[in-house]
Amino acid sequence: xxxxxxxxxxxxxxxxxxxxxxxxxxxxxxxxxxxxxxxxxxxxxxxxxxxxxxxxxxxxxxxxxxxxxxxxxxxxxxxxxxxxxxxxxxxxxxxxxxxxxxxxxxxxxxxxxxxxxxxxxxxxxxxxxxxxxxxxxxxxxxxxxxxxxxxxxxxxxxxxxxxxxxxxxxxxxxxxxxxxxxxxxxxxxxxxxxxxxxxxxxxxxxxxxxxxxxxxxxxxxxxxxxxxxxxxxxxxxxxxxxxxxxxxxxxxxxxxxxxxxxxxxxxxxxxxxxxxxxxxxxxxxxxxxxxxxxxxxxxxxxxxxxxxxxxxxxxxxxxxxxxxxxxxxxxxxxxxxxxxxxxxxxxxxxxxxxxxxxxxx
Numbered sequence: 001x002x003x004x005x006x007x008x009x010x011x012x013x014x015x016x017x018x019x020x021x022x023x024x025x026x027x028x029x030x031x032x033x034x035x036x037x038x039x040x041x042x043x044x045x046x047x048x049x050x051x052x053x054x055x056x057x058x059x060x061x062x063x064x065x066x067x068x069x070x071x072x073x074x075x076x077x078x079x080x081x082x083x084x085x086x087x088x089x090x091x092x093x094x095x096x097x098x099x100x101x102x103x104x105x106x107x108x109x110x111x112x113x114x115x116x117x118x119x120x121x122x123x124x125x126x127x128x129x130x131x132x133x134x135x136x137x138x139x140x141x142x143x144x145x146x147x148x149x150x151x152x153x154x155x156x157x158x159x160x161x162x163x164x165x166x167x168x169x170x171x172x173x174x175x176x177x178x179x180x181x182x183x184x185x186x187x188x189x190x191x192x193x194x195x196x197x198x199x200x201x202x203x204x205x206x207x208x209x210x211x212x213x214x215x216x217x218x219x220x221x222x223x224x225x226x227x228x229x230x231x232x233x234x235x236x237x238x239x240x241x242x243x244x245x246x247x248x249x250x251x252x253x254x255x256x257x258x259x260x261x262x263x264x265x266x267x268x269x270x271x272x273x274x275x276x277x278x279x280x281x282x283x284x285x286x287x288x289x290x291x292x293x294x295x296x297x298x299x300x301x302x303x304x305x306x307x308x309x310x311x312x313x314x315x316x317x318x319x320x321x322x323x324x325x326x327x328x329x330x331x332x333x334x335x336x337x338x339x340x341x342x343x344x345x346x347x348x349x350x351x352x353x354x355x356x357x358x359x360x361x
Contacts, residue, residue, distance in 0.1 A: 002027045002111070003081035004157060006150035007091045008054050011047030015097055018042025019067055020056050023146035024077050025154050027084075029161060032154065036077050037147050039064035054144045067098050078108055082174060086129045086153050088112040107177040113156050116173055120163040129153065175238075182237065186226045189243050195219040198247040199258055202267075205241045211269045214258045218245055236269050249294035249314075252347050256302075256312060259343050263336055280345065281307045286359035288327075289344070299354075302344065303331055309340040324359070 005024040009017040019040045026034035039056070041064040051057050074095070085091040088110045099106035114127050124132060129149060133140050138155045142148025164170045176182065193200060200218045202211040215221035226237055248254040262270060282304055289302040293314050303310040311331035334340045 001081045002029070002084045002157070003078040003108070004084045004150055004154050005078075005091055006085060006146045006153060007094050008056060008144070008146050009050070009094060010042050010044055011050040012044075015093075017094060017097075018044045019094060019098060020046060020050075020054070020061060021146040022070070022074070023150040024074065025150055026077055026081065027154055027157070034077055036070075036073055038070055040070060041066045056145075068102055071099065071102060071104070075104075075106070081108065083108040083110045084113060084153065084157055085110075086113045086149070086156070088175075109177055110175045111170065111173060112175075113153055113160065116160045116164075116170060117156070119169055119173070120160050129156075132156070186237060186240070189240060190219065190223050190226065193219045193222050193243055193245055196245075196247050197249065197251075197254060198245055199254065199261070200243055200245045201265075202236060202240050203242045203244065204239045207242075209265050209267050210239055211236050212258065212262055212265060212267045214254050216251075232269055247294045249298070249300050250292045250353075251351070252289070252291055252302075252344070252353060253300050253312065255347060256340060256343050259339060260334065260336060263339060282341075282345065284358050288357040288359065289353050290355040290357065291353040301327065301331065303327060304344075305359075308337050309334050309344060 003024050004027050005022065007019055008021040009019055011017060020042055021037075021039050023037045024035065025032045039061055041061045043066060046056065046058055046061075083092060089112065092108070092110050096106050117124070117127050117132060121132075121136070124135060126132060126135075129152060130140065130143055133152050133156060136156070136159065138152055138159070140148060140152040161170065195217045196219075197216050198214070198218050200213045200215075200222055201209045202213070204210050211225075213221050213225065222243065225233060226240075228234075246257070248257060266272070284304070285307045287304050289304070291300045293300045293316070295316075298314050298316045300312070301315055302312045310328065311333040313331040315327070315330065
C-alpha cells in the first residue's frame, strides 16, 4: 500500500517552513482507496514568492485547521504505507519536522518518483513534475496546489509500476526508516574492504567520489564512518554505492596521496579546508626519500630535485633507484609542488623514513 502525497509550504529558512496545504491519496497499486486533502494554518506568514507560485495566501488560511488538528488523520491514512512523493526528501522532511514539534516520532518507508523516473524513464530533458508529466501526456490541473500535484504523481507512479517489469527497481529503491536495507548495503561495502593501511574512496551511483578517507586500517575507518549518526555521515551512507581503495604501505605516502587527491577530487563531503603551504626549503636540494613499500622488498620513493618535489612511486629493483633517469620514468609527477612540499616537510619534522639518499648535482 502506498500513500502518495504533496505538500505546499510557507517557504522560508530550512526546517522553519510551515505547511499550508497537504494532499494524500492512499493507493493500492491499482486505484485510490482513500484520500485526505486540507489547507493548513501554518501560524506564520507565507513568503510572497510562494503566494505567487501557489495562489495560497494568509487570508485563505486564517480559519484552516492547524497541523495538530490534522495530525491524527495523516497518521491514520499513511499507516502501513510506503510514502511516495515527487522529491520525497522534501515532503518527508517537512512532515517529520511538524511531527517533531508535536513530540511524535513519525516514521515511514519512502519512495521518490524523481529517482524512479530517472531509472525507468530515460533521456528526459527535465524530471520536474510539470515538465515530466507534460512530456508523458499525463494531464495536470491545479499546478503547485497539493491536490493537483499529488494526483499527477499518482498517475506518474502508476506508469512507473508498469515500467518496472521485473518488479525489482521500485522494491530496491525503497528507503526504510529503520534502515534495514541501508544496513545490509553498508555491511556489504565494509566486507569488500581489506584491513590495510591506505586510502578509501566512497563513490555515488554515478561513480563520482563523494568522500575520501584514510587510515592505518581502512576497513575499521569505513566501519566507524558508517556507524556515525551526524548529518554529514548519514548523507554519505545514503549516497554510498561503492568503495574503492588504495594501499599506501606507509604513513608518509598515506598523508601525501590524501592531500594531493583531496585537492584534485574535491569530494563533496570532505571538509574543504585549505592546507598551509611552506616557503621553507629542504635541508638539501636533491635527494631521494626511501620508505616501506606496500609489499615485502618494495620501496616507496619520493624524489626531491632542485628543492622541489618531483614525484613519488614504488620500486622493487635496485637499479631503478640507482639510475636517476630510470627512476624519473617510473615515478608519478606531482603538480601541486607547494602542497606536497609542506606535507613532506611536516612529516620529516616529527618522523623518520627508512633511508635518505643525497644526490650530487
